[in-house]
Amino acid sequence: MKIARLSKITFLFIIILSGTFSGNKLLAQQKMIGPYLQKMSHDEVTISWSTYEGVTEIKNSDKVIQDVSQYQQHQSIITGLEPNTTYTYDVFKDGTDIGKGSFTTFPEEPKPFTFVTLGDTRSRHDVHQKIVNRIIKEDPLFVVNTGDLVGRGNSIPDWEHFFDINDRLIRHTPYYTVLGNHEQNSDNYFNFFSLPGNESYYFFTVGDALFIVLDMDGEDINTPAYLKDENEDEFWQNISRDYFEKEKKWLENVLNLNKDAGYIFVFFHPTYYSIKKSRVAEAEMRREFWGDIFERHHVTAVLNGHDHYYHHAKHGGTDYIVTAGGGAPLYDTDAIQPETVKYKKIEHYMRIDVKKKHAILKAIDINGQLIEEIKVKKRK
Ligand SMILES: [Fe+2]
Structure with a gap:
């Protein structure tokens, strides 16, 4: 969790609007979120979980306006582990399965492994659940979500849905996240997740593979009071x-x-190459700013979310992939680009096998059908 943003807040104040969440786990006596795994390395892991602490009812006359619940966030940082080794854990040791999980530490030396990427899981929870069920069967070493995890980052019920859908996956598999616009730069995001570096943009390594997460959403700043309509655009x-x-x-x-x-x-949320007409110009502006940085450094692949479909573009030897089929409503593909290699408007995820001399990137749809397979050579 990001200390600066936390300001030593111990409790998360949670607004549960009418129609409270009905996930089995949250109806259980020990209402909680997690445990889940983050910040994995060859010798360390962070195990996080949140326990329900109570609820404050807000009324107007006799009408309940909202229930303000409280969760307490916990984490255990486990150090001194052996590389490429499987461990089990139990955060409660209370004789039940509620706090139990397992993990495998990352290898320190180059070694084949598999990871999964998906994105835009923010709505259509049934679709998100089906994709997660498929990912569990892939047994990846870790997962990266390319952003827009939830519909509204400020809504705790949205996060409860997210964690309930992912519960069986993330108590066994480290989950890395990218900030999307729907996260709303909310404190909830930074409270729930423990990510490397400044948590907005960071990197981690697995053997000799480097994973970089960028923030293309921007800084979390309140609009200053002196701003007027005519100078607001320039300010931002x-x-x-x-x-x-x-x-x-x-x-x-x-x-x-x-x-x-x-x-x-490299992962970031909005696209570098868009095939959605209304976003083509925005992607062009992004390319103007970041330029050829990924190609100049021979990045293996850039993975984005934001545009809800599968898209593979190639430019200057780098593969640019949009994987945003995790649950949000699909978009029409109405502006195919000269760089486009393959596209499909379908719910999907990516399975990426990192091998000794090359990596195989497979786009797999919600029914298990292969959309595309890309082979990329090792850099050195
Ligand atoms: Fe988005």
Whole structure:
């Protein structure tokens, strides 16, 4: 969890609107979220969970306006582990299965492994659940969600749905996340997740493979009171530019320091190449700002979300993939680009097998059918 944003808040104040969540786990006597795994390395892991602490009822006359519930966030940082080793854990040791899970530490040396990427899981919970059920069968070493995990980052019921759907997966599989616009830069996101670095943009390694997560959403700043309509656009452009310039320098530095990486996978939420007409210009602006940075550093693949379909584009030797078929309503593909290699309007996820000399990226649809298979050579 991000300490700066937490301001030592111990309790999450949770607004449960009418129509409370009915997931089995939350109806159980020990109402809680998790446990779930993050910040895995070859010798360390963070196990997080939240326990329900109570509820405050807010009324107007006799009408209940909202129930404000409280969860307490917990985490255990386990150190001194052996690489590439499977462990079991039990955060309660109370004789029940509620706090039990297992994990496998990352390898320290280059070694074949499989990971999964999906995105935009924010709605259609039945679709999200089906995709998660398929991912569990893939038994990945870890999962990366390319953003828009939930519909509204400020809504705790949305997060309860998210964690309930993922419960069987994330108590056994580390889950890395990318900030999407629907996360609303909310404190809930930073409270629930423990991510490396500043948590908005960060990197981690598995053997000689480098994984970089970028934040293309921008800084969380309240609109200053002095802002007027006529200068608001300029203010936000300047603020965002400062933030992204700093992030770009950080990225260049990380890439320069990891020149020998066998594979480099970069994740961010909005697209670099869009085939949705209303977003083509926005993607072009993004490419103008970030330029050829991914190609110049021979990034293995860039993986985005945001546009709800599957899209594979290729430019300058780098594969740009949009994987955003995790649950949000699908978009029409109405502006195919010269860089487009393959596209399909379908719910899906990516299984990526990192091998000794190459990686195989498979786009797999919700029914288990292969959409596309991409083979990418190891960098060195
Ligand atoms: Fe989005």
